[in-house]
Amino acid sequence: MFASFMAFAGPALAQTGGSLLITGLAGQTETLSAADIAKRPHLQVTLTHNGVAKVYSGPLLTDLLRDVDAPLGEKLRGPALSDVVVATAADKYRVVLSLGELDAGLHPGARVILADAVDGAPLDAHEGPFCLVVDGDARPARSAHSVVEIDLKHAL
Ligand SMILES: Nc1nc2c(c(=O)[nH]1)N[C@H]1C(S)=C(S)[C@@H](COP(=O)(O)O)O[C@H]1N2
Numbered sequence: 001m002f003a004s005f006m007a008f009a010g011p012a013l014a015q016t017g018g019s020l021l022i023t024g025l026a027g028q029t030e031t032l033s034a035a036d037i038a039k040r041p042h043l044q045v046t047l048t049h050n051g052v053a054k055v056y057s058g059p060l061l062t063d064l065l066r067d068v069d070a071p072l073g074e075k076l077r078g079p080a081l082s083d084v085v086v087a088t089a090a091d092k093y094r095v096v097l098s099l100g101e102l103d104a105g106l107h108p109g110a111r112v113i114l115a116d117a118v119d120g121a122p123l124d125a126h127e128g129p130f131c132l133v134v135d136g137d138a139r140p141a142r143s144a145h146s147v148v149e150i151d152l153k154h155a156l
Pocket residue numbers: 049089090091093139140141142143144145146
């Protein structure tokens with residue numbers, strides 16, 4: 001298992017159906033369609049699982065979290081360091097990531113994307129329409145498939 005990434009400004013890939021609900025700390029919400037997500041700048045992250053490497057692409061999760069005023073960059077200090085992101089999948093699988101590990105300014109190794117494509121094609125029904133891809137994990141346990149909600153919360 002290894003992972004790597006490279007940045008590119010991707011063309012919007014054709015997508016059908018599905019939307020993502022993002023909730024901020026004050027309860028503010030944003031609903032993003034597949035078309036909204038496809039328009040964002042994309043990064044590529046390669047995941048290797050069971051010896052098979054696949055190149056996922058999608059916006060950084062931090063890019064989407066800015067839509068709900070997540071405390072990132074200079075605002076990621078003090079109490080914000082115990083804020084967490086809960087990603088919920090269609091099958092209720094949930095993973096938690098801290099803002100500190102997501103913010104590339106604080107933690108340069110961090111590359112977590114919400115992929116809408118793999119190997120240049122839209123995600124299939126098993127993984128799609130959006131899949132969290134956590135670069136650097138030894139196994140893709142936090143790369144939740146079919147993510148339907150992203151909630152920013154105070155852990156404490
Ligand atoms: N929605 C969802 N995503 C998930 C899981 C799951 O059970 N549900 N399992 C995780 C784990 S533990 C692994 S190893 C990989 C498995 O990916 P695969 O089903 O494509 O083999 O998906 C991850 N993402």
